[in-house]
Amino acid sequence: MIRLCIAAFTMTFAIPIPVAAQEAVAHITANGSTPATELVVHSTTDYVIFRPALEAFVAKNPTVSITYEQWGSNALYAQSLAACEGDLPKADAVFSSAIHQMVALVNHACASPYRSAATAALAPTRRWRDELWGVTHEAAVIIYNTKLVPATDAPRTRFALLDLMRQPGTTYDGKIATYDIEASGLGYLLAFADSLEATTFGALLEGFARSNAVATCCSAEIIKGVADGRYLIAYNVLGSYIDPVASENIGVIKPEDYTLFLSRAYMIPRGARNPVMSAALLDFLLSPEGQSVLADRNLVDRGDSEDTNLPISAQRDIAIEPALLVAIDQHRRVRFIDQWRSSFRPK
């Protein structure tokens, strides 16, 4: 679904190159320039929402053209690891929302270090070893269909969501959606962070089971489902995927008990052909101008959505740190998915 979407999009703006592994490829150059340097960026972020930032960068650096390859997170991890071992050509930059996989790559000595004023200004939870940087700041939110869910029912906390799911009756039965953590690296990461954050996670799984919640792939599909009324409520959706114009009947809630914030991680692979330009792109993305462009596409949370009364203590950044290695441990994953499966009956 999303693949088709992106393919159609890139057809409009750039020349698509069909390669088996990546989902889409786009070339970006500044208008009327003849770029000397090609910067290859591997990313999990939808090209559509990341394009303005890239265009702003090439506008400031006309000698650079960017080849933007969009990958699924698991495929990107596998490709980057293989490139690190020297089996495949290396990208100049890797940019992924599956930050546990990025931490694993850095931990495997696949990154090269870089320091600048902009990276040094990042919070400690948003950088590791000067090799991995959290560029975006996005909330994992609850969304609901404003037309079908009464304002009194809109769950402002996980506890409210639990109460909804425990209600007898069939209003929300089969109408609550969340990521399928087996299919989505991001969904797995968010669920894993939830499991570390609070004991409500067990209760949530139980609630999902009781209300016959739907686990499905992909942000766009979930958001579209909520907008259409196929689902009433979706849990743990990245705010950046919600287009405020296209989906006007979608309400966004940052849970008040705690809200997870994710920073998509940027890495310069060791042995990249163009590390200097890659670092320049990083500095641009972290600069006030770059952050402003990202904020326009909801990639940097401005804290001005409809429910802004989120106390600081309820903001939980998913820290970019080696503890995320636990998330990709084989056994831990087996256990976690077992627990997940036992809640979601196969459909």
Next chain:
Amino acid sequence: MADTSTAQWSLLSRVMTAVLAVLAVGGVIVAVASWTYGRSAARQAYDRLLVGAAQDIAESIDVIDGAPLTDLPVSAFGLLGLAADDRITYAVRGPNGGLLTGHETARLPEGLRRRTGDTEFFDAEMQGEPARFVTVVRRFAERDFSGNVTVTVGQTLLARNAMAMTLARGALTAAAFAGAVLIVIAFLVVRSAMRPLGRIADNLLARDPYDLTPMETNVPSEVGVMLVALNRFMLRLDRQVDALRHLISDTAHQLRTPVAAIRAQAELAVEQDTPARQAQRLERLLRRTRSLGELLDQILSRALVIHRTDNAPPVPVDLRDIALAVIEERDHELIAPGVPVALVIGPDPIIVMADEISLREAAKNLLVNAMRHGKPSIRIGVSAQGAVASLWVEDSGSGPSPDVLSRLGGRFESSALAGGTGSGLGLSIVRSVAEAFGGRLCFATTDSGFRAALELPAREERAP
């Protein structure tokens, strides 16, 4: 002035060089020691984290459906995360060494043999970077699974090295500060210790060239040693200068009368017209000339004695040898031929600390004096009474009158006594020798006559 200042500076710089050398060597030792200490401290601290994390992981292993399954604890990585920038690797392996979970690369390097301990540390590389590993063992004995599961955890060394560096730098900073303080203190101490030398130099430079009085010795003892030596040197110089001055004035004084007499005799001889009278005058002239010769001998002898007593170090001398040598030289026979001289010595050696040549001159003078002024018979002898050894000469006369006696030993006495033939220098030589070696010249009237004795402190032990 320039000489003194360069000498002082060179002493100061020498001491400072030594201090700096000591500090440099000490600094190297402290650096090595603190780095070693820092490394071992860091190693211990982070090894504990490592083993804590490994045990955490080992504890999380459960046996589910007949297979060990790890519930990898975040707390273990929280522990390892205390070394914020270090990369981590881990592996959980089953009884046959197969990887259950984690990284295939986290393993004991080829060639290293596993020991039997449950907790084992080793150093290996992690993706080309040096790293520290620990392996712990968890034993299972369940119904459906039994055997050992090993947990290996490794971490790179950034935090360890940073901690070691911090510890070493702290120690070195303290040591460097102490060293700097030491240098300043050493500089001040040395400079203040050298200050008396400068004062002495100024004092000496400011002195009158003829001022040979001792300098003040109220200085630190090390400098005092030098100052005492300097004072003694000046004292000797003073004596020498004094002696020279006396010798010159004495010599002039002594020579004036005989030379005048010789000239008078010579003039008389020229004026005589008969050869017989002329011969008589020439005879007197000869006598006067001979007498002048003796006088010169004595003057030289005295100069010799003064020189030797100041310069020759005292050695053990047997007084009997001196008496014997004087008799054997037979000089006295020239003065009074035919007068017998008896030698009175005992069987035991009588040892004094003195200079043999000076003593011999003194003895010779005593003997000549007795022969010239005393009455035969004459005896020369050596005796010891307790701590006093004496070399004496005795004649059979009654000695000089008390009036003369009281003035004997001065420099110009014999002129009055002997009417020009003797000089009186003789006794003054004896007195000089006596004083130079801590003794004295004394006169006594005995039963058998008049005795002049040179008394010296006897040396207790026998000469070897």
